[in-house]
Amino acid sequence: MCGIVGFVGEEKAAPILIEGLRRLEYRGYDSAGIAVNGDGVTVVKEKGRIDNLQGRVDEINPQGTIGIGHTRWATHGAPDQINAHPHRSMNGIVTLVHNGIIENYMELKNDLIEKGYKFKSQTDTEVIAQLYDFLFDGDAITTLIKTAEKLEGSYAVAMLVKGYDDKVFAMKKDSPMIVGKGDGENYLASDIPAILPYTRDCYIVNDGEFIEISKNDIKIFDKDGNEKEVEIKTINLSIDAAEKSGYDYFMAKEIYEQPKAVMNTVFPLIKDGEIQLPFEFPESFKKNLNRIYVVACGSAYHIGITAKYIIEDMVRIPVMVDIASEFRYRNPIIGKDDLCIFVSQSGETADTLASLREAKVRGAFTMSIVNVPFSTIARESDGVIYTNAGAEIAVATTKAFSAQLSVIYVLSAYLAHEKGLMSDDEIKVFTSEILKLPEKIKTALDCDKITEELSKHIATKENMFFIGRGIDYPLCLEGSLKLKEISYIHCEGYGAGELKHGTISLIEPGTVIAAVATDDALYGKMVSNIKEVHARGAYVIAVVKEGTEGIEDVADEVIFVPKSSKYLMPSLTVIPLQLLAYHTTVEKGLDVDKPRNLAKSVTVE
Ligand code: M6R
DSSP: OOEEEEEESSSOHHHHHHHHHHHHGGGOOSEEEEEEEESEEEEEEEESSHHHHHHHHHHHOOOOSEEEEEEEOOSSSOSSTTTSSOEEOTTSSEEEEEEEEETTHHHHHHHHHHTTOOOOSSOSHHHHHHHHHHHOOSOHHHHHHHHHHHOOEEEEEEEEETTOTTOEEEEEEBSOOEEEEOSSOEEEESSGGGGTTTOOEEEEOOTTOEEEEETTEEEEEOTTSOEEOOOOEEOOOOGGGGSOTTOSSHHHHHHHTHHHHHHHHHGGGEETTEEOOSSOOOTTHHHHOOEEEEEEOHHHHHHHHHHHHHHHHHHOOOEEEEEHHHHTTSOOOOOTTEEEEEEESSSOOHHHHHHHHHHHHTTOEEEEEESSTTOHHHHHSSEEEEOOOOOOOSSSOSHHHHHHHHHHHHHHHHHHHHTTSSOHHHHHHHHHHHHHHHHHHHHHGGGHHHHHHHHHHHTTOSEEEEEEOTTHHHHHHHHHHHHHHHHOOEEEEEEGGGGGGTGGGGOOTTOEEEEEEOOGGGHHHHHHHHHHHHHTTOEEEEEEETTOOSGGGTOSEEEEEOOOOGGGTHHHHHHHHHHHHHHHHHHTTOOSSSOTTOOSSOOOO
16 A cells, blocks of 8 residues: 655656656555655645546656655545645644554544644644654654654655755555665665666664665664664566566556466475475474464465465365454464465555564464565565566556466475375376476466456446356456456456355346356256356356357357466466456456555555
């Protein structure tokens, strides 16, 4: 949620800030603004997308080579111009931008109002500015530390302070922030894509650190004001990852990048038919691994349900799957013999991170499956497997989802082997099947044309259902989420056998049903379910493996995907479901990459 940028250098700041915000726009797009320090601080902010802001910036043409910027996902206060960041304190001591939520903002606000402070916006952010102003002791860093002591909640804050005209200051707690190191110029950002055109050398800011950047210097202070060592890491991400590269939308590009994303993810994990994980599980797991928890949100949660089907079948260990926002508050029963897996593209999702911390406190071994390098979830887990899918920009996840699936396959096989349920030879066969997936995904992408045709029909509908059994069921949840989040068509994903326990009453002539039926053992039952909805007038699109015979007799339309091992089918089945969502949204003329009310990285709970 919300994207922050900061720049100090010798070039004009405004274009660099705007470019950075464009690259962070996936984090929120309710309003945007910049503050540039030239001859005094100029604030320009507008409701809506960066294009609106760009128009105003072109008119005002703020001079100055130092500045901060923000793209907002509204939490406190309407998404309008007044609530847009940056916010300036009453006495002009500080101008700042913020990502996160200040939980005690009402209490602080009332206190500051009593002290004579006047507020312009409804945001929690303005409280940080006024508080800093009130506490200002003439020293930017000590005031920042005192301000942080009074704040409850999460924040990444970047600020310009009066009297420090060559510097940008920042602090963070539970919201991501990086410092980019350039040559005679330095940067701040919520995420790596913002600074990729300029540098790959970064400092990943930790909670409780206070930052001062000038064009030639980066200083990090701890909560006692002591200066810390600045450990620069080089991020290995290509700039293309944050460009559309000729595609109309990032989502289309990312769908087509899936073969590469899967290959780059599994390749480092499989060597000569053996699985090599980048960390070691506790020795005791060999005998005592009791239970596995998978905790995540949204699409990553669907990875968890898929993992349950695969791991329980292959490894014979119970798998509990939790939505992170529930897990963190439900007093889960976990201990040292349990493995907790946290799945997150961004590695910053607030609920998933809080769940990880909860699991650690309870003594479980934690591992994460994360896409963004050095993100907080990756750094705080006992072990991490990176999905090397590259930067994912579209709000709807596609390539990261596919990469996460491929990690689940490798991990399941690894655990099955450790438990003696898969021999070396079986592992060789299974991993060679995994390595064939990128080519098969390429073939599955051939369904682009038919999904585009079908989308013309789906785009006219208000409801749609996805039904499946076994390992196809979580894919139905994913297909349904994908379609509803970007096309705004109401969708539900159902276990096909569950339909007659309520939902079938919603089926009427013309209702569109996508029926996913790739599991041979359950195929006959799926055919019966398809017939039941067909008999009630539903229009059925079946998604099946190539070579499935007789399906044309029961479904109105059929999409064939390549065959693979039953465990690996989700990687192929998901492709037409993503394309249906994509094309339907394009057909409806909606913004595929930035659906309303959503943001890519959910860093507030
Ligand atoms: O960054 P994360 O993977 O932790 O994000 C979790 C969900 O917010 C995410 O999967 C969301 O559901 C996607 N927009 C779905 O396409």
